[in-house]
Amino acid sequence: MSSSHAHDESAEPQKGPKVLAVSPKNPNVRTIQVVRPENADTTFLAATATGLGITIRHFGKNLLLPRKSVEALGQGGAAAHVRFKNDIETIQYPEEKVQYPERYRGLHRLMLRDDGAVRCVACMCCPTVCPAHCITIVPEESSDPSIEKRPAVFEIDELRCVVCGLCVEACPCDAIRMDTAEHAKPVEERWEAVENKASLMGRGIRSTATQGGEGPTWRDKK
Amino acid sequence: MSILYAILDWPGTKWLFLVFGLVMPLASLLTWAERRQSAMMQDRLGPNRANIGPIKLKGILHFIADAVKMIFKEDFIPASVHRGLFALAPILALVPVLVAFSIIPFGPTIYPHSLFDKLDPFALAASDPSMPLGAFADAIRMQMFQVDFGLVFYFAVLTLANYGGTIAGWASYNKWALLGGLRSSSQMMSYEVAMGLSLMGVFLIAGSLEPGWIVGHGASPQMSPANPLNWMWLWQPVALVLFLTASIAETKRAPFDIPEGEPEIIGYFVEYSGIRWGMFFLAEFIEIVFISAVIVTVFLGGYQFPFLDPDGFRVGGYMVQEAGTAISTGGLVFKLPHWAVSSLQFGAFGLKVVLLCWFQLMIRWTLPRFRADQLMNLGWKLLLPLSLANIMITAAIKLLFL
Ligand code: SF4
Ligand code: SF4
Numbered sequence: 001m002s003s004s005h006a007h008d009e010s011a012e013p014q015k016g017p018k019v020l021a022v023s024p025k026n027p028n029v030r031t032i033q034v035v036r037p038e039n040a041d042t043t044f045l046a047a048t049a050t051g052l053g054i055t056i057r058h059f060g061k062n063l064l065l066p067r068k069s070v071e072a073l074g075q076g077g078a079a080a081h082v083r084f085k086n087d088i089e090t091i092q093y094p095e096e097k098v099q100y101p102e103r104y105r106g107l108h109r110l111m112l113r114d115d116g117a118v119r120c121v122a123c124m125c126c127p128t129v130c131p132a133h134c135i136t137i138v139p140e141e142s143s144d145p146s147i148e149k150r151p152a153v154f155e156i157d158e159l160r161c162v163v164c165g166l167c168v169e170a171c172p173c174d175a176i177r178m179d180t181a182e183h184a185k186p187v188e189e190r191w192e193a194v195e196n197k198a199s200l201m202g203r204g205i206r207s208t209a210t211q212g213g214e215g216p217t218w219r220d221k222k
Numbered sequence: 223m224s225i226l227y228a229i230l231d232w233p234g235t236k237w238l239f240l241v242f243g244l245v246m247p248l249a250s251l252l253t254w255a256e257r258r259q260s261a262m263m264q265d266r267l268g269p270n271r272a273n274i275g276p277i278k279l280k281g282i283l284h285f286i287a288d289a290v291k292m293i294f295k296e297d298f299i300p301a302s303v304h305r306g307l308f309a310l311a312p313i314l315a316l317v318p319v320l321v322a323f324s325i326i327p328f329g330p331t332i333y334p335h336s337l338f339d340k341l342d343p344f345a346l347a348a349s350d351p352s353m354p355l356g357a358f359a360d361a362i363r364m365q366m367f368q369v370d371f372g373l374v375f376y377f378a379v380l381t382l383a384n385y386g387g388t389i390a391g392w393a394s395y396n397k398w399a400l401l402g403g404l405r406s407s408s409q410m411m412s413y414e415v416a417m418g419l420s421l422m423g424v425f426l427i428a429g430s431l432e433p434g435w436i437v438g439h440g441a442s443p444q445m446s447p448a449n450p451l452n453w454m455w456l457w458q459p460v461a462l463v464l465f466l467t468a469s470i471a472e473t474k475r476a477p478f479d480i481p482e483g484e485p486e487i488i489g490y491f492v493e494y495s496g497i498r499w500g501m502f503f504l505a506e507f508i509e510i511v512f513i514s515a516v517i518v519t520v521f522l523g524g525y526q527f528p529f530l531d532p533d534g535f536r537v538g539g540y541m542v543q544e545a546g547t548a549i550s551t552g553g554l555v556f557k558l559p560h561w562a563v564s565s566l567q568f569g570a571f572g573l574k575v576v577l578l579c580w581f582q583l584m585i586r587w588t589l590p591r592f593r594a595d596q597l598m599n600l601g602w603k604l605l606l607p608l609s610l611a612n613i614m615i616t617a618a619i620k621l622l623f624l
Contacts (some may be wrong), residue, residue, distance in 0.1 A: 042596075042599060042600070042603075042604060043600075043604060044589075044600070045463075048585070048588070048589060051588040051589060052584060052585070052588050054588075055263045055584060055587065055588045056584060058262070058263050058264070058265060059259065059262050059263045059584070062262040062263075062265065063262055086265075087265040088262075088265050088266065088267055089265050089266070090266050090267040092267070
């Protein structure tokens with residue numbers, strides 16, 4: 001603190017506020033004159049009229065013109081400006097839903113194999129990387145001899161999830177995704193926010209990634 | 223029949239009609255309108271969800287939900303408050319405003335026996351006012367107390383409401399509430415002076431303190447009181463701006479809300495909850511309605527509908543003196559029965575009040591809060607000298623030219 005003050009003093013002694021008095025004990029302790037720009041118009045009448053003009057214009061426009069379409073609202077910002085529509089930006093959520101961007105991270109889902117079994121091989125990459133420690137996996141032996149493990153329990157606590165997407169990045173076999181474009185639902189009890197294996201697989205779809213090292217891969221194309 | 227008319231003419235009936243038929247519904251609707259309107263000004267939608275089954279009415283029902291919530295909320299009384307004064311303060315804030323409504327003429331005088339006739343103002347003037355007979359018997363005047371000191375009564379009564387805030391702050395046994403109460407009383411004192419003095423010019427021009435008289439006669443005896451050019455806004459524009467400013471300060475709403483300062487600086491009703499807080503809240507909105515009613519009465523011709531004389535619409539008429547009453551006559555007349563004229567005039571009063579309420583809400587959501595020193599500067603250094611100058615200039619003009 002004091003060093004930076006001293007620096008100011010030595011570098012530009014003339015600049016800055018007008019110094020009225022300097023402490024004899026410490027030259028950095030000074031009384032300075034504060035100049036605040038005074039409002040020239042103390043009646044505030046002109047400013048009030050201008051402000052009322054703006055607010056009345058908005059009020060009238062929003063009262064008289066119809067609301068924008070949900071599509072326009074979803075675009076947001078300057079793109080959402082539509083002629084002959086009002087400026088109201090509110091989206092009345094449960095009734096009106098806007099299209100989410102392609103890479104929006106929604107609720108998790110567990111992808112499925114061709115036969116409908118879970119794709120996850122319980123490699124434990126995602127619970128390891130998860131910064132919120134919200135993925136719980138209990139592995140078990142798989143009945144398919146070509147697959148080593150599968151999750152017996154797969155739970156994600158959506159209340160603790162910070163929606164970082166690292167689990168999706170970490171998965172070696174495209175078994176977990178966040179491309180559902182669904183919100184975490186409002187719940188009344190904490191346990192209701194825990195997604196189990198069945199509900200995660202309920203949102204799942206077949207993955208087109210190859211399974212078990214069979215079939216053509218990018219290596220074969222070389 | 224006469225007894226029925228006498229009951230209708232009884233001040234208590236009028237007060238009940240005015241307060242429960244007009245003021246309370248309007249004030250409760252304003253609590254919804256304020257949130258909706260502020261939302262519309264800020265490109266939002268505002269509360270539009272409250273419903274009874276499928277009936278939504280754009281959220282108007284929110285005021286019912288609010289009232290029910292306030293009544294059933296816990297009424298928490300902190301330890302070591304002064305219980306008597308703590309309970310008295312909200313009542314003191316609410317009751318004076320309701321009492322002050324008694325001087326407002328909220329409609330024309332109704333002659334129930336000639337409801338379907340086209341009124342003849344000359345016959346009306348000729349009938350003995352002390353003992354009217356026949357068509358003009360049992361007149362129902364839409365003003366509770368017609369007293370010579372009308373507007374002074376309003377100043378006197380509304381001053382009591384200011385004790386509400388101060389006492390609430392003191393009785394709460396809370397330093398912040400006390401400071402809020404002090405701010406409240408200092409602001410009220412500063413602005414009451416300007417508020418009273420700004421109306422002096424109007425009194426000089428009208429020659430009366432009685433709001434009914436001001437509405438019934440207008441500024442100049444040469445013009446019909448229904449002519450908008452004869453209303454006080456044209457004759458006392460400075461007084462209108464000063465009075466509007468000072469009275470918005472009296473309602474303690476933004477930009478003059480340093481006594482309350484709901485979100486940041488703690489106000490005098492910080493210790494209040496439930497229905498007691500609701501009474502402060504309601505008093506604020508009733509004050510808005512009251513201020514609108516006073517401005518409409520004094521400056522905007524009260525219940526007068528533009529160019530609508532008691533016998534119908536008239537263009538290009540002139541005034542004659544008949545039995546001590548100024549009567550507008552001549553010109554092009556479109557005659558209307560008494561009931562149509564009266565309902566148009568009731569409607570005009572309601573519409574003007576609603577528009578002024580809208581304007582006050584507009585100001586409240588446009589301007590930021592004044593600093594305490596700006597507030598005092600505005601009150602003492604600007605409004606007070608301007609209102610004094612307004613009195614002097616009005617008096618000089620009246621002396622020299624009128
Ligand atoms: S999104 Fe992030 S926080 Fe949520 S489960 Fe995946 S890794 Fe954990
Ligand atoms: S990273 Fe993929 S395969 Fe591994 S446990 Fe998680 S979901 Fe299963």
